[in-house]
Amino acid sequence: QPKQEIRAVWLTTNNGADWPSSTNIETQKSSLQKILNTLQAANFNTILLQVQVKGDVIWDSSYQPSMKVFTGDGSKNLSWNVCKYVIDECHSRGMECHAWIVPYRIGTASEANRYASNPKQHPYLAHPEWCILYNNAYYLDPGLPEVREYLLNLYRELIANYDFDGTNFDYTRYPTTSLTDFNDNASYNKYGNGMSRANWRRQNINTFVHDFYDMAKSIKPSIKVGSAP
Numbered sequence: 001q002p003k004q005e006i007r008a009v010w011l012t013t014n015n016g017a018d019w020p021s022s023t024n025i026e027t028q029k030s031s032l033q034k035i036l037n038t039l040q041a042a043n044f045n046t047i048l049l050q051v052q053v054k055g056d057v058i059w060d061s062s063y064q065p066s067m068k069v070f071t072g073d074g075s076k077n078l079s080w081n082v083c084k085y086v087i088d089e090c091h092s093r094g095m096e097c098h099a100w101i102v103p104y105r106i107g108t109a110s111e112a113n114r115y116a117s118n119p120k121q122h123p124y125l126a127h128p129e130w131c132i133l134y135n136n137a138y139y140l141d142p143g144l145p146e147v148r149e150y151l152l153n154l155y156r157e158l159i160a161n162y163d164f165d166g167t168n169f170d171y172t173r174y175p176t177t178s179l180t181d182f183n184d185n186a187s188y189n190k191y192g193n194g195m196s197r198a199n200w201r202r203q204n205i206n207t208f209v210h211d212f213y214d215m216a217k218s219i220k221p222s223i224k225v226g227s228a229p
Contacts, residue, residue: 008046009039010100011086014053016069023072025080032089040093047090048168050100051083051158054107055123056115058082059162063154065118074114083162091163098166098224099158103151103208104140105171106131112138123150134175134182142174142204143187151208152215159219166224167216172209174201 012018019035020028036047051058056067058078066078083099090097106112112124124131124138130147131138140147159167176182179197192200209227216223 004045006046007044008048008098009044010048011035011050013050013058013067013069020070023070028070028082029085032086036089036093036095040095045094046096046098046165047086048098048100049083049086050102052101052103054102054105054111057154057158059158061120061154061157063120063123063150063157065115065120065122068114075117077118077120083158083164087163096165098168098226099162099164100168100170101155101158102170103172104142105175106138106140108137132183137175139175139182141184141187142201142208143184143191145191148204148208148211152211155212156215156219159216159223164223166226169209169225169227172227173205 010018013020019032021031022028039047052064053067055064057064058067058070059082060066060078065074066076068074070078070082087097106123109124112122115122116125123140127150130140130144130150132141140151142148155167158164174182184201188197188200195203213225216225
């Protein structure tokens with residue numbers, strides 16, 4: 001790929017911090033256009049679109065529910081193709097669009113329960129045995145092979161179905177450096193294989209990122225894989 005200076009902006013969907021400000025579809029589209037026009041005029045060339053926040057997403061996923069900030073109701077799924085629209089709007093302005101993903105952080109029990117009536121279950125509700133409570137919020141346990149498989153399947157459908165130019169990991173780490181505050185004793189005892197817990201945890205993250213990279217490149221060889229850990 002040709003080398004270019006990357007001038008990027010995080011487009012944050014968490015609680016609608018940057019976008020959207022309304023659940024009305026036409027308002028969502030017009031406000032996005034205004035944001036992109038402003039950024040284009042300021043010579044930005046890359047949008048890092050937050051497609052996942054806390055176990056909820058803005059694409060038609062088989063694994064996680066549609067983000068409530070877009071639908072207005074946790075029981076509903078998206079009624080329009082958000083990712084395709086953003087990608088197309090970026091590309092029409094000569095901008096790249098990268099999917100900003102948050103693998104392990106899945107929020108509080110109350111945040112998960114907003115999706116209790118959604119047929120596409122929030123991971124905390126679908127697989128509580130995969131979740132570890134830390135500092136009043138839940139995280140998927142990176143030490144479980146089934147968590148890694150679940151996440152790879154989740155992101156496989158994202159990359160296969162949407163023409164993102166890249167992906168960007170966020171919170172792709174354990175939520176603490178403490179070896180005692182994050183209670184992953186069960187998975188460590190089962191899969192630690194005599195490694196120190198610190199090295200084992202590092203290996204868990206490395207393995208996931210390695211497998212993700214191979215999966216993403218097998219689907220779209222030109223995709224860029226980045227991280228803001």
